[in-house]
Amino acid sequence: MIVAINRIRARTPEALDSLLSAFESRSRIIEGVDGFLGIEVWVDREALEAVIVSRWVDRESFDRWVNSEEFKRAHSRRIPGADELEANLSIYEVVEKGVVNC
Numbered sequence: 001m002i003v004a005i006n007r008i009r010a011r012t013p014e015a016l017d018s019l020l021s022a023f024e025s026r027s028r029i030i031e032g033v034d035g036f037l038g039i040e041v042w043v044d045r046e047a048l049e050a051v052i053v054s055r056w057v058d059r060e061s062f063d064r065w066v067n068s069e070e071f072k073r074a075h076s077r078r079i080p081g082a083d084e085l086e087a088n089l090s091i092y093e094v095v096e097k098g099v100v101n102c
Contacts, residue, residue: 001094002059003064004087006052006066008087022079023052029074030054035061050089 023041030036035059044050045071056062065071079085 001097002056002062003094004054004056004062004090005090005092006054006087008050008085010048010050010081011084011086012081013045013048016043016045016050016078018081019050022077023050027074028067029070030065033061033065033068033070036065039078042053054059059093062091065076 008019010019018040020043030039035057037057039052039054041052042051054062056065
């Protein structure tokens with residue numbers, strides 16, 4: 001399994017709000033993609049930062065998604081304030097996982 005982490009920093013609170021609104025109204029195309037396991041969006045409003053964490057069966061599944069027409073369609077929408085956002089993508093292989101009992 002791999003985890004793709006896209007850390008997005010906003011220069012203004014308005015740009016962060018636009019980004020979060022875009023995620024709330026997204027098409028959800030990704031949810032039907034082979035190899036996709038899940039997505040979470042984390043936000044730190046004080047730091048003006050959002051972290052998008054997606055989980056994938058393997059790197060090949062993620063790469064197929066990023067190179068697909070569906071990806072292009074899902075990311076073609078213009079986000080107001082997009083020029084006020086800076087993104088950094090990292091990909092990690094999951095080598096161990098556990099379960100927390102609550």
